[in-house]
Amino acid sequence: MMxxxxxxxxxxxAPEADKAEVGDAIEIVxxxxxxxxxxxxxxxxxxxxxGSKPTASHHGNFKLSNGFFVLExxxxxxxxxxxxxxxxxxxxxxQENNLKLANHLLSEDFFNSVKFPTAKFIMAHIAPxxxxxxxxEKVFTKNPTHIITGNLTLNDSTKSIRxxxxxxxxxxxxxxxxxxxxxxxxxxxxxxNDQSLGDKFISPTVNLNLEIKTK
Numbered sequence: 001m002m003x004x005x006x007x008x009x010x011x012x013x014a015p016e017a018d019k020a021e022v023g024d025a026i027e028i029v030x031x032x033x034x035x036x037x038x039x040x041x042x043x044x045x046x047x048x049x050x051g052s053k054p055t056a057s058h059h060g061n062f063k064l065s066n067g068f069f070v071l072e073x074x075x076x077x078x079x080x081x082x083x084x085x086x087x088x089x090x091x092x093x094x095q096e097n098n099l100k101l102a103n104h105l106l107s108e109d110f111f112n113s114v115k116f117p118t119a120k121f122i123m124a125h126i127a128p129x130x131x132x133x134x135x136x137e138k139v140f141t142k143n144p145t146h147i148i149t150g151n152l153t154l155n156d157s158t159k160s161i162r163x164x165x166x167x168x169x170x171x172x173x174x175x176x177x178x179x180x181x182x183x184x185x186x187x188x189x190x191x192x193n194d195q196s197l198g199d200k201f202i203s204p205t206v207n208l209n210l211e212i213k214t215k
Contacts (some may be wrong), residue, residue, distance in 0.1 A: 013052050014205040018140050018180040021162040025151050028124045031078050033068050038174050038214040040067035040081065047083055050207040053192075058101060063087035065118060069174050069214065076146075076167060076174065079123035081212065085113045109191040116155045125149040129164055139164055141179060148178065154187040165210075176212045181205050 047062040067081035088105055090098040106113040127133075129144040144164035152161050165178035185193055185204045192202030 013057070014050060014181050014203060014207045016140055017207055018134075018164055018178075019137050020180040020182050021134075021137075022182060022186050023160045023162075025158040026124060026149070026160045028122055028151060031070060031080050031122060031124075034070070036071045037068045038071065040064055040069070041213050041215040042066065045212045046209075048209040048211070050209075052203045052205070053201055058090055058092055060088060060090040060092070060098075060102070062119075064212070067212065069123075069176075071169075074169070076123075076126050076169065076176075078126070079150075081121045081123070083119040083121070085111050085117050085119055088113075110189055112155060119155075120153045121150055123148055123150040126167070133164065141166065148176075152182075152187075154184075154189065157187040159186055174214045176210065178210045179207070181207050 042064045045064045045067070047064070048059065049062070050057055050059040052058075062083050062085065065082040065084040067079065069079040070077045086106065088102055088111070090101045090105075092098075093101065105111060111119075125148070127147045127149075129146055133139075133147050141164045144166055146165050146167045147162065148165045149160065149162040151158050161180075161182065163178055163180040165176055167176045168174070183204045184190070184206050190204070193204045
């Protein structure tokens with residue numbers, strides 16, 4: 001489902017966070033809504049982002065267009081989440097500059113939202129977290145409960161990502177939270193990604209924070 005954000009006027013540097021494992025897209029059987037699906041509350045669910053450059057960092061949000069979790073025997077089995085790219089907002093500047101930066105991020109330099117108005121995260125595998133789940137990376141999430149693996153599609157590129165998350169399931173609701181960094185260049189979003197640009201260099205590392213809740 002997935003804060004996905006990217007990347008920006010703003011080493012001040014991305015915050016310390018889990019590093020998502022990125023790889024080739026994995027094969028996923030079509031996930032359909034059925035009697036065991038729980039619909040995401042798009043009014044409260046957000047994908048937040050932080051982007052950075054040598055002189056500053058900026059942050060903002062995306063809203064979800066729709067999404068759902070699929071349960072099996074009381075546990076989350078999978079999920080599909082569509083991000084409304086045109087909902088992108090910048091929240092740390094004054095109104096005029098928030099809009100100016102948002103429009104640049106929506107342009108062909110980054111998301112090309114006219115051609116690609118949505119992004120998608122398909123959550124295909126959910127496993128219990130264990131201390132040796134990420135042997136080569138430090139885990140920053142406090143008390144993670146699960147490991148999520150799925151495909152993230154940005155523009156016309158799809159990559160698999162794997163990251164720790166905190167998931168709570170009750171009889172009435174599901175909530176999922178994750179905070180991790182990705183390299184936007186893995187999805188072909190490489191504008192400004194040249195350190196020879198000096199102060200105009202835009203870090204390829206983007207922080208994403210997912211807050212997803214059901215109705």
